Amino acid sequence: MRKAVIVAVALLCVPFSKAVCANTAPVGRSEVVKNNDVIYDDWLDQSRHRTVPVKIYLPSKGVAPYPVVIFSHGLGGSREAAEYLGEYLCSRGYLCVHVQHPGSDSSIWKSAAGQGREAILTKLEPQANGQNALLRIGDIKFVLDELERRDHGSSPLAGKLDLNKIALAGHSFGAGTTLAIAGQNHWIANEKMSAGDPRIKAAIYLSPPCDLRGRTSQQVFGDIRIPGMLMTGTNDYSPIGRAGPKERLLPYEGIGASDQYLVVFEGGDHMIFSGRSQPGNDSSRDEKFHKMINVMSTAFLDAYLCGDQQAKQWLERDAKTFLGTAADYKFK
DSSP states (O other): OHHHHHHHHHGGGOOOBOOTTTOOSOBTOOOOOOOSEEEEEEEEETTTTEEEEEEEEEOSSSOSSEEEEEEEOOTTBOTTTTHHHHHHHHHTTOEEEEEOOTTSBGGGTGGGTTSOHHHHHHHHGGGSSHHHHHHHHHHHHHHHHHHHHHTSTTOTTTTOEEEEEEEEEEETHHHHHHHHHHTOEEEETTEEEEOOOTTOOEEEEESOOOOOTTSOHHHHHTTOOSOEEEEEEEEOOOSSSSOOTTGGGHHHHHOOSSSEEEEEEEEEEGGGGTTOOOTTOOHHHHHHHHHHHHHHHHHHHHHHTSOOHHHHHHHHHTHHHHHGGGEEEEEO
16 A cells, blocks of 8 residues: 555656746646745634634745635644645645634643643544534624635735635535535524525535434435535544544535535545644555645646636546546535
8 A cells, every 4th residue: 555655645746737827837737836925813803702823924926816715623733733734735836724712722622731641632522513613604704704804905815815815725624614614504493404604605625514404415415505525534533522523424425416526535644634643653644645635635726716717628538537546536
């Protein structure tokens, strides 16, 4: 399997298209240009009396306005999550906003640092709750509003945002947040509700959680209409709860709309998407996965955020060959 992964990654140097709105070199190259600007800020949501930290990857090349990718971290993460993806997408001409969600971020386990894995999980588990899920949805909607506000005036982001081209991505709990904003159905007192936001045009779900609560996947995810790419792995077991590789496929199975993609990495575990390796993992192995995640994500965004037909054709005709035996791949 290691040989297969290496062979697949070697194909990263094969370019196939140029993004219509990213104004960058052809997709398919694995190198990351790290001379982009990074902005740290804490945005105050006055209506909720809540401060939302953000890390913004601002392209230094290409022509503004840039398409926007918002990223939501997993339980216990922070705005530093998936740095590999933020840096790569930014080098491809995407302005990336990595959001930190207070209450389900790294602050909840730091007091247990150094006490072992079980102590940390004990701190994390109670925070995977409905209240934090709602707070996270509110955070993303607030960030969308704030981006609209900061696209004007003296903000460093003024004139740099293409607000008609916004995608949302997330890992684990953040993938659940992404599914909710994409249009997943929820039930409160048997009343169907949705937090879908039309400002999001495409979505990437990295290792999504899935609890159908007695309903079918079609009932829960069937109203999602925007293009999506779901990535998981054959060893994608959650450190909290009972979610495993089979459960993570349910959103893909339940979404009836077309333009949906599924990537299942052979041997991929839950943490390969976050940028933090699981204890005992070979970091070079994770880096190989990251390169494939980067290329697949960029091709998807080029196709569905930027309208690049060559990128869409690559996803349909060549991506399976690119991944080789490193991942199972399908689309509808």
